Amino acid sequence: MKLRYKVANGILIFVAVAIASLALVLSHNSDCEPAPTVSAETELMKAIVYRCYGPPDVLRLEDIEKPVPANDEVLVKVHAAAVNPLDWHYMRGSPYLMRLGSGLGAPNDPSLGVDFAGTVEAVGSNVQRFKPGDEVFGGRTGAFAEYVTVREDRALALKPANVTFEQAASVPIAAITALQALRDKSKVEAGQKVLINGASGGVGTFAVQIAKYFGAEVTGVCSTRNVEMVRSIGADHVIDYTKEDYTDGGTQYDVIIDNVGNHSLLANRRVLDPDGILVIVGGPKGNWLRPLMEPIKAFVLSPFVDQELGMMLAQFSQEDLTILGDLMQSGKVTPVIDRRYPLSEVPAAIRYSEEGRARGKIIINVL
Numbered sequence: 001m002k003l004r005y006k007v008a009n010g011i012l013i014f015v016a017v018a019i020a021s022l023a024l025v026l027s028h029n030s031d032c033e034p035a036p037t038v039s040a041e042t043e044l045m046k047a048i049v050y051r052c053y054g055p056p057d058v059l060r061l062e063d064i065e066k067p068v069p070a071n072d073e074v075l076v077k078v079h080a081a082a083v084n085p086l087d088w089h090y091m092r093g094s095p096y097l098m099r100l101g102s103g104l105g106a107p108n109d110p111s112l113g114v115d116f117a118g119t120v121e122a123v124g125s126n127v128q129r130f131k132p133g134d135e136v137f138g139g140r141t142g143a144f145a146e147y148v149t150v151r152e153d154r155a156l157a158l159k160p161a162n163v164t165f166e167q168a169a170s171v172p173i174a175a176i177t178a179l180q181a182l183r184d185k186s187k188v189e190a191g192q193k194v195l196i197n198g199a200s201g202g203v204g205t206f207a208v209q210i211a212k213y214f215g216a217e218v219t220g221v222c223s224t225r226n227v228e229m230v231r232s233i234g235a236d237h238v239i240d241y242t243k244e245d246y247t248d249g250g251t252q253y254d255v256i257i258d259n260v261g262n263h264s265l266l267a268n269r270r271v272l273d274p275d276g277i278l279v280i281v282g283g284p285k286g287n288w289l290r291p292l293m294e295p296i297k298a299f300v301l302s303p304f305v306d307q308e309l310g311m312m313l314a315q316f317s318q319e320d321l322t323i324l325g326d327l328m329q330s331g332k333v334t335p336v337i338d339r340r341y342p343l344s345e346v347p348a349a350i351r352y353s354e355e356g357r358a359r360g361k362i363i364i365n366v367l
């Protein structure tokens, strides 16, 4: 064999071994660690924790240390929290690539849940915007607990008085995603035709209402049992996906918000206006590259076509929480609540979320 073939073979073998080793490290699940012991003087609170990756059985309701707010933090007594697919992605450490951030083998941070609403119990010495007794809502890891601490300049906003804690808790991830997909990614204008695939889920129920608020003509896609609900929250047209495939229809949409990812990029492009915008919000489940396949294709193709194609990652913003609070206060947006579970039943709530059949939001009542 010539030297250059030997070198090429060597490089190939090295790359293959490196990829296989990385795959092994990323997919390895360590055993569940026992809860650390806490001293008798420590003030405790109840919280859902996970000390290893896996199905909802890995979740435990434990007494853990109650957080103390730093100078720039607010301590919130949680009344209600909400479940998002993000929670079970963290719980399972899937797709595996996310473990580069969340922890190899086992989670770095055992706390779970993000969306919450509650009452400010205490504030750090530098906090100016919030005071004890304020009713607030926001997002912070560890929301499936009796208390969370949040920096005052992060994802925290005052809850309007006419909005319940359950309604406010359902907003942060799902409604911010819907708002940013429509306003920032699609720049939706009045009169535009907007299709929302997955219109009956957490993101979808907010997206239908927010798109209507922007004056769009909205088509929602859902299954038979959700057709009336999606119509009742404002959709002008509803496509029952069990009877009709929206990518086979004759309508061209200015904007498609895809919360499901069950159609190929090619199929979505067929029903997208030549200058239209496709926002990929959700995708199929998968531990490796499957959830990323359509976003990768969209990223590669987008520079060569007039249509704008791409995925989005929502960013928490205090300003957007305030906008959503105002929209709820004025009745322009009303969260759709599906099921309610007590804190001790978070595993059942997450099991339900993983089925992918939620009608609006799943709420955890903590208080």
Ligand SMILES: NC(=O)c1ccc[n+]([C@@H]2O[C@H](COP(=O)([O-])OP(=O)(O)OC[C@H]3O[C@@H](n4cnc5c(N)ncnc54)[C@H](OP(=O)(O)O)[C@@H]3O)[C@@H](O)[C@H]2O)c1
Binding pocket: 084, 085, 086, 173, 174, 177, 197, 198, 199, 200, 201, 202, 203, 204, 221, 222, 223, 224, 226, 241, 259, 260, 262, 280, 281, 282, 283, 312, 313, 314, 353, 356, 357, 358, 359, 360
């Ligand atoms: N990119 C981001 O920043 C971001 C942020 C939030 C969420 N996400 C992702 O977005 C996706 C949606 O999140 P979510 O909170 O809305 O989830 P969800 O509440 O669990 O969505 C469930 C809904 O999906 C619908 N659905 C299932 N299969 C469908 C199909 N083939 N066609 C149309 N609808 C279908 C279900 O309706 P039926 O029962 O009627 O089928 C159900 O109402 C998830 O993948 C999530 O991870 C991404």
